[in-house]
Amino acid sequence: MNTAANAAVRDRLRIAIQKSGRLSEPARALLSSSGLSWRESRDRLFCYGESLPVDLLLVRDDDIPGLIADGVCDLGVVGRNVLLEHAGERAGVGASVPFREWRSLGFGGCKLSIAVPEGWDWRGAAQLAGKRIATTYPNQLRAWLHEQQIAADVVVLNGSVEIAPRLGQADAICDLVSSGATLAANQLKPVQVILHSEAVLVGPTQPFDDVRAELADLLLRRMDGVLRIRDSKLLLFQAARDALPHVLQLLPDAEPPTMCAVDGTETLALQTLCHGAMTWQRLEDLKRAGAHGLMVVPVERMLA
Numbered sequence: 544m545n546t547a548a549n550a551a552v553r554d555r556l557r558i559a560i561q562k563s564g565r566l567s568e569p570a571r572a573l574l575s576s577s578g579l580s581w582r583e584s585r586d587r588l589f590c591y592g593e594s595l596p597v598d599l600l601l602v603r604d605d606d607i608p609g610l611i612a613d614g615v616c617d618l619g620v621v622g623r624n625v626l627l628e629h630a631g632e633r634a635g636v637g638a639s640v641p642f643r644e645w646r647s648l649g650f651g652g653c654k655l656s657i658a659v660p661e662g663w664d665w666r667g668a669a670q671l672a673g674k675r676i677a678t679t680y681p682n683q684l685r686a687w688l689h690e691q692q693i694a695a696d697v698v699v700l701n702g703s704v705e706i707a708p709r710l711g712q713a714d715a716i717c718d719l720v721s722s723g724a725t726l727a728a729n730q731l732k733p734v735q736v737i738l739h740s741e742a743v744l745v746g747p748t749q750p751f752d753d754v755r756a757e758l759a760d761l762l763l764r765r766m767d768g769v770l771r772i773r774d775s776k777l778l779l780f781q782a783a784r785d786a787l788p789h790v791l792q793l794l795p796d797a798e799p800p801t802m803c804a805v806d807g808t809e810t811l812a813l814q815t816l817c818h819g820a821m822t823w824q825r826l827e828d829l830k831r832a833g834a835h836g837l838m839v840v841p842v843e844r845m846l847a
């Protein structure tokens with residue numbers, strides 16, 4: 544890649560996200576909740592940032608680590624599985640790994656797992672010794688086999704890994720699983736997770752040394768605010784002072800509350816940010832413990 548040409552864009556931040564696929568909509572939603580907006584180009588590969596000098600490049604997810612390594616993009620949103628596979632590939636040929644995970648983003652969750660035919664009586668990883676395992680993630684599979692001190696053949700495929708055992712290409716597979724329906728449809732069962740994956744924000748290992756540092760900081764602060772309140776609600780209620788310890792015991796996922804006394808009484812009015820789900824059941828439990836006037840309020844933005 545021509546890094547000299549890229550030097551001309553250093554006053555703007557460029558983020559690579561998946562053009563179309565599982566991560567593209569949630570990645571866009573997260574970035575727009577963080578206050579970014581764009582003007583889309585006609586070919587929809589490049590979106591020019593309007594509210595901030597932060598542009599989007601829409602690409603295949605597998606290209607994202609390379610684009611960051613080459614300095615074409617500054618940040619990216621990609622599955623941890625893809626990031627680690629590329630890191631393993633670079634490390635395998637003695638190249639440096641100039642990118643790393645900056646944040647986990649809480650969507651695109653799945654597991655990179657070993658799966659075997661349903662008929663196997665699975666007793667542990669040692670059973671894989673001498674077997675052929677088909678995967679599109681050879682670097683992570685080899686690293687895991689090495690860690691487990693298992694000698695097995697890694698069969699590298701580009702896709703449709705789940706049919707490899709039926710075609711006689713492999714004895715087992717190592718692939719991404721979310722609901723498990725694809726494995727079941729192919730008479731396979733997951734037996735061993737080798738990576739818990741989700742979408743992550745990837746960025747360079749070295750900090751930026753120009754205006755992009757401030758832009759990246761601003762974006763991270765906003766993203767942290769969005770991620771923090773994603774499932775959070777503001778809870779308002781009143782309780783008698785002596786009922787408070789019991790009520791607060793039921794709120795282990797809440798921030799320390801702000802409290803004030805209701806004039807001339809032993810009652811306190813409280814507000815607190817709760818990070819877990821605020822179900823009817825929880826509200827009824829709180830009421831039984833002495834809280835009243837309970838109100839659950841959605842939180843739109845938060846800046847710590």
Ligand code: PRT
Nearest residue numbers: 564565603604605622651652653719720721722723724725
């Ligand atoms: O075109 P491009 O290369 O950009 O897209 P892609 O086809 O490589 O990626 P895409 O959109 O399928 O997935 C993008 C990312 O989503 C992956 O890298 C993972 O980080 C994440 N993700 C989350 C998943 C899944 N869940 C998932 N279930 N990626 C793939 N799958 C596959 C799984 O392997 C199975 O074959 O989806 C199928 C259905 O899964 P089950 O278990 O629900 O049946």
Ligand code: ZN
Nearest residue numbers: 603604605606
């Ligand atoms: Zn891909």
